[in-house]
Amino acid sequence: MxxxxxxxxxxxxxxxxxxxxxxxxxxxxxxxxxxxxxxxxxxxxxxxxxxxxxxxxxxxxxxxxxxxxxxxxxxxxxxxxxxxxxxxxxxxxxxxxxxxxxxxxxxxxxxxxxxxxxxxxxxxxxxxxxxxxxxxxxxxxxxxxxxxxxxxxxxxxxxxxxxxxxxxxxxxxxxxxxxxxxxxxxxxxxxxxxxxxxxxxxxxxxxxxxxxxxxxxxxxxxxxxxxxxxxxxxxxxxxxxxxxxxxxxxxxxxxxxxxxxxxxxxxxxxxxxxxxxxxxxxxxxxxxxxxxxxxxxxxxxxxxxxxxxxxxxxxxxxxxxxxxxxxxxxxxxxIKAEPAPESPSFWRHWGWMRLLGLGMIVGGILAWAIAASSVVLPYDEHFLAMSRDELSRLNEHLLHFMSHDRITLAGTMISIGILYSRLAKYGLKDGQHWARTAVFISGAVGFPSFFLYLGYGFFDPLHALAAIVLFPMFLLAMRRNPDQPFRRPVNLRNDPTWKRAMWGQLCFVALGASLAVGGLVIATVGVTQVFVPQDLTFMETTRETLRAANPNLIPLIAHDRAGFGGALFSDAVMLLAVSLWGIRQGERWLWWTLLAGGAPAFVAGLSVHYGIAYTDFVHLLPAYFAAALYVIGLILLYPYMMQNPRPESAYTYERPVSRGK
The missing domain is CATH 3.20.20.70 (Aldolase class I)
Structure with missing residues (x-):
């Protein structure tokens, strides 16, 4: 506890x-x-x-x-x-x-x-x-x-x-x-x-x-x-x-x-x-x-x-x-009186993680733009042997549904990229063990999830290329990265600000754990039954109808679902690690990181659902719950993380009065 x-x-x-x-x-x-x-x-x-x-x-x-x-x-x-x-x-x-x-x-x-x-x-x-x-x-x-x-x-x-x-x-x-x-x-x-x-x-x-x-x-x-x-x-x-x-x-x-x-x-x-x-x-x-x-x-x-x-x-x-x-x-x-060690060069280790994060952000923005416009790429059409217009005629909600999967994935990618980039600059650069552990765990579960879709026989060349480019950066970021002590002032008092921050930290720990469970569920659904009942209700169709229309259609959709589930799980375990180990008084950069890192994922997930009128309350209830934890957690943590610890004198001595001995 x-x-x-x-x-x-x-x-x-x-x-x-x-x-x-x-x-x-x-x-x-x-x-x-x-x-x-x-x-x-x-x-x-x-x-x-x-x-x-x-x-x-x-x-x-x-x-x-x-x-x-x-x-x-x-x-x-x-x-x-x-x-x-x-x-x-x-x-x-x-x-x-x-x-x-x-x-x-x-x-x-x-x-x-x-x-x-x-x-x-x-x-x-x-x-x-x-x-x-x-x-x-x-x-x-x-x-x-x-x-x-x-x-x-x-x-x-x-x-x-x-x-x-x-x-x-x-x-x-x-x-x-x-x-x-x-x-x-x-x-x-x-x-x-x-x-x-x-x-x-x-x-x-x-x-x-x-x-x-x-x-x-x-x-x-x-x-x-x-x-x-x-x-x-x-x-x-x-x-x-x-x-x-x-x-x-x-x-x-x-x-x-x-x-x-x-x-x-x-x-x-x-x-x-x-x-x-x-x-x-x-x-x-x-x-x-x-x-x-x-x-x-x-x-x-x-x-x-x-x-x-x-x-x-x-x-x-x-x-x-x-x-x-x-x-x-x-x-x-x-150590406060000791000179800080010289900052490592950009290319030693932390810079590679920053580049990886920036790459994820750029990739997420491009994926969002495509998902909001054409939705499908040429190799998707080749795999289906159907054009975008034919998909639209097959089911008027199909492209909207595929767009909703791909935009939520894009938002999650941007979120991961922001967290990677910020933790690299303010955590890995300073040799913080918790930050290195957080990005290591996230990468260790995230990169294998790129290939969950292979079980359905669909090979996504763009995802594979991204993995080939980004994975070496991940390995380079993990090398020669010794731990360093935390060199900034720490909290010394059990004051009301600290106690409120414990509620904020609880919100983010619960958020990270909930999203991790959600990511595992989505990935599992993606590689098994693919759809939940609300999905089929939205599209006004059945799984058998889609399979009969094109046997490659469900594998393509499964690839989107599994990819999103894996990315969400990778994002969640990193958020969970940050929430467990990184919350400290006066760490403004981390509060802004939590704000900036969560916003793209929530904006993408909620806006696309309302944009395509997929607003089933039961389907969106987990997203509402997660968004509430996110907002409340940020509000409760704000005073604690934006306020530097009070400087204290070495000690205050006052002779106690006699107890009658």
Whole structure:
């Protein structure tokens, strides 16, 4: 469920359910998809979330594909880790994990306006034994950090012993490292000093006696008083720890272990991150994630000194595209000061695709002109052994019907040409992987469709010539085309403009999918039964009558239908790819491309039907539906794609007020 479907359809529905039910439904659905053959590929394809090499980092000296991790609060039981691993994360947190089960069953409250989740017990989990069973075999390649916690109210020695048992037991579960949750923000400084001293001594013994080399990061409660953090760090042996993890939960004052996780935690996290950055050793990682609900939140924490961020409640409110959006923001911040690479020459690769697009536009215009005048070409008349006038006398609607097929094909050709030409200039030229993939898929399905008509025994020399001329251009455009990072500012806020754009993107995704289905149906009809009932009603004839009049007539019409279906499918899959991967804030060129690319196809299809009085409502209903999606999608996307992302300061720091601790 990408953001364009989550924000528009799934989130409103899920938020009407009890929170636990909504979470289970979502995670189990993702799990089922990921377990299907090709399921993980489908998830990757919908979001195009493969991390860039520019994001590669390390957390506690463990390689990670990105600095964005998944908090254990999202999927505490590991139901959908296989699916979530495809979202663009670099590592995963699992937990909390305690020796015995803790809590469970009470409602989780969802404050949608405040973007705040209230959990009845911060340490709720199924216990060590169940965690070991669930995570016995890894179902993804991401590093796994277990958040280990002592049982609530455990005494100092018990707490340290329990953590030792947890860390040794979970080593066999392919643990990459541990987030050690031993500090108690409500326990007082003396208690926490003792806990930390005992924990440091225990880890030293583990490394000496058990050859324990797994990195351990100390978890700092989000509401820990800053003056106590400073004192605690001054007393601790920092060399024991590979880094620090800033908690994401704030305690609810009226209950013992109930906590709030959400947007309100961000200022607390910023404060702790800055304090930890001042005390941490150079090699130590600082992981924080409280209140990361949009890309700017992550940038703020990173600018404050965090090396990595964890996504928890933000994934619930912003949607599954949040990791990708944060990754894109980090890439832009990383490379924005670097000089852009030299633009490739016209003839290196992208220019050939631009020429191919221009060729399709010219060919479509010529085909439209012919279809609107003589309709048939000399080789058509030769194949039928009939002249244009004889065809007109055979059935007064026949030429109109053939013209309607050929004009719709011409409009689709122009549409394809515009998309190819524009994606070449603004996508392929800049080394954008999504643009190259879009035109590659379109060409891969489009060129073979030129020859669908051969099954009926009709060879179209003009189509064959076009394929011979254009196909080498396609191959030349696909060569020596390395990927380059996106170098323009990206969206950082979940503002109303972005949310409306998700509806616009949904319209275009639905349009691309609908046209793809329509293209397949038309192509299938073209190579099988050729006509739908409305066609024969319009021409006031039957299939048998046409076959009896000229046995070559149906193959000629089938060639038009199959060619149009193939071209429409090629156009649709490219539009679908553009809609899935290319929609970004401030990309004016793409909005104009969508406008210009769709207009010829819709004008051709609707104008010719009304021009020849073929206005059967059922026949035109798919076209009306597609046109509505097209217009509404453009309107909703206009503010987002025409407006540049707002420049943001590195971060805004404001010390949170005390919660009475």
């Amino acid at each position: 990408p953001d364009w479907s989550y924000q528009t359809i799934f989130r409103p529905l899920l938020f009407r359910l009890p929170s636990r039910v909504a979470r289970n439904v979502t995670l189990k659905a993702m799990r089922r998809v990921s377990r299907l053959p090709g399921g993980t590929l489908l998830i990757k394809t919908l979001g195009h979330m493969e991390p860039s090499p520019l994001l590669e980092t390390s957390i506690a000296n463990v390689p990670a594909a990105t600095p964005v991790g998944l908090s254990g609060s999202v999927d505490p039981n590991g139901i959908a880790h296989r699916a979530l691993a495809q979202f663009g994360f670099g590592f995963m947190e699992i937990g909390p994990v305690t020796i015995k089960p803790v809590g469970g069953g009470k409602p989780i409250h969802n404050d949608t306006k405040g973007e705040l989740l209230s959990y009845p017990d911060e340490y709720e989990n199924e216990g060590l034994m169940h965690v070991q069973e669930r995570f016995a075999e890894p179902d993804h390649r991401l590093p796994r950090f277990f958040r280990v916690s002592p049982m609530p109210a455990a005494r100092t020695d018990e707490a340290v012993d329990q953590l030792r048992m947890l860390m040794l037991a979970l080593r066999s579960n392919n643990a990459t490292g541990f987030h050690v949750d031993i500090l108690d923000s409500q326990g007082g400084i003396a208690l926490n000093v003792r806990l930390l001293e005992r924990m440091c001594a225990m880890i030293h013994r583990l490394r000496l006696d058990d050859d324990f080399r797994d990195p351990a990061l100390l978890r700092i409660p989000l509401d820990y008083p800053p003056e106590e953090v400073s004192f605690l760090l001054s007393q601790a042996d920092l060399s024991v720890w590979a880094g620090f993890v800033v908690g994401e939960a704030l305690p609810q004052q009226e209950t013992d272990r109930a906590v709030e996780i959400g947007r309100s935690g961000k200022p607390y996290a910023l404060s702790l991150v800055r304090q930890l950055k001042a005390s941490a050793l150079p090699h130590q990682s600082i992981v924080a994630g409280a209140g990361v609900h949009e890309p700017q939140d992550a940038l703020d924490l990173l600018a404050a000194g965090a090396s990595h961020v964890l996504l928890g409640s933000g994934l619930v409110y912003a949607g599954p595209g949040l990791p990708k959006r944060i990754n894109e923001a980090i890439i832009y911040e990383t």
